[in-house]
Amino acid sequence: MALVRIPDENRTLADRDAVAVYLAQVGIQYEVWTPEHPTASDASSEEILEAYSSEIERLKKSGGYVTADVINVNAQTPNLDAMLAKFSREHWHDEDEVRFIIHGSGVFHIHPQNSPVIAIEVGAGDLIRVPRGTLHWFDLCSDRQIRAIRLFQDPSGWTPRYTESGIDQRYQPVCLGTSYVR
Ligand SMILES: [Fe+2]
Numbered sequence: 183m184a185l186v187r188i189p190d191e192n193r194t195l196a197d198r199d200a201v202a203v204y205l206a207q208v209g210i211q212y213e214v215w216t217p218e219h220p221t222a223s224d225a226s227s228e229e230i231l232e233a234y235s236s237e238i239e240r241l242k243k244s245g246g247y248v249t250a251d252v253i254n255v256n257a258q259t260p261n262l263d264a265m266l267a268k269f270s271r272e273h274w275h276d277e278d279e280v281r282f283i284i285h286g287s288g289v290f291h292i293h294p295q296n297s298p299v300i301a302i303e304v305g306a307g308d309l310i311r312v313p314r315g316t317l318h319w320f321d322l323c324s325d326r327q328i329r330a331i332r333l334f335q336d337p338s339g340w341t342p343r344y345t346e347s348g349i350d351q352r353y354q355p356v357c358l359g360t361s362y363v364r
Contacts, residue, residue: 184308190298208294211311227252247333256327269320272350273342277335279312286328289355293317321355
């Protein structure tokens with residue numbers, strides 16, 4: 183269940199419907215998926231893709247996505263800091279960024295054109311779709327691990343294009359965790 187913070191307004195949204203409504207207003211699609219076949223923590227990528235195959239097919243049809251894979255990032259990932267540094271600066275892509283979180287957590291900052299920057303803390307069960315061209319950046323939470331299904335319209339389009347605005351420096355990637363109570 184995602185949490186949305188609006189730092190400039192000192193607001194946090196923790197109600198599922200309120201989160202989905204607010205995100206829709208800024209063009210971000212958000213869903214919570216309950217798998218028909220929950221996967222074990224040591225499940226292979228193939229087992230995860232199989233468990234969520236019906237949801238993946240639905241998304242492929244609705245968004246023109248052609249491929250799906252599973253990304254697995256944790257403290258053992260080689261060159262983890264260098265990898266994270268690529269995504270923690272404001273950027274956009276020429277295609278949608280679609281992530282369904284299997285395990286772990288992280289924070290997407292979204293910089294809408296006409297409203298304040300928002301921080302979306304995502305965890306297991308959250309599906310987020312950041313449309314192409316949307317300014318954003320991403321950080322892991324302190325557990326420094328995330329496993330997620332990714333969908334692509336064209337994997338070559340998923341290259342970060344940096345704004346070099348420096349705005350990402352003004353927002354701390356705070357993770358409140360699942361125990362957050364309004
Ligand atoms: Fe991105």
